Amino acid sequence: QVRLVESGGGLVQAGGSLRLSCAASGRTSSSFVMGWFRQAPGKEREFVAALNWRGFSTYYADSVKGRFTISRDSAKNTVYLQMNSLKPEDTAVYYCAAERSITIHTTRTNYDYWGQGTQVTVSS
Numbered sequence: 241q242v243r244l245v246e247s248g249g250g251l252v253q254a255g256g257s258l259r260l261s262c263a264a265s266g267r268t269s270s271s272f273v274m275g276w277f278r279q280a281p282g283k284e285r286e287f288v289a290a291l292n293w294r295g296f297s298t299y300y301a302d303s304v305k306g307r308f309t310i311s312r313d314s315a316k317n318t319v320y321l322q323m324n325s326l327k328p329e330d331t332a333v334y335y336c337a338a339e340r341s342i343t344i345h346t347t348r349t350n351y352d353y354w355g356q357g358t359q360v361t362v363s364s
Contacts, residue, residue, distance in 0.1 A: 252363070274293060276321045277348060336355040338352060
C-alpha cells in the first residue's frame with residue numbers, strides 16, 4: 241500500500257506562484273510514475289503533470305506547459321509541483337497520484353493511489 245499526502249495549496253493572486261508537495265510512504269519504489277491531477281467544481285478530474293521516478297522523464301498538459309514544473313526529491317520520497325504565472329482557471333483541488341508503471345499515462349484510471357487533495361484558489 242502507498243500513502244500520498246499533499247500540502248502547499250492556498251489562495252494566491254493571478255500571476256503568483258505556489259509549490260505543492262506530495263509525500264509518499266509505504267511500498268514505494270523506483271518503478272513508479274507520480275502525477276498531479278486537478279478537479280475544478282463541476283468539471284472532470286484532469287491530468288496536469290507526471291514524472292517517471294526512475295528515468296527523470298516528465299510530461300505536462302498543454303494548459304500548464306511552460307508555467308508548471310514537476311520535480312522530485314528521492315531522499316524525501318516527495319514530488320513537487322511548482323506553479324508559476326497562475327491564472328484564475330487554475331483554481332481547483334489538486335491531487336497527487338501514483339501508478340506502478342515506468343510509462344507515463346495521462347488517464348486517471350491508470351493511477352493506483354491517490355492523495356486527499358489540496359485546494360488551490362487563484363483570484364483575479
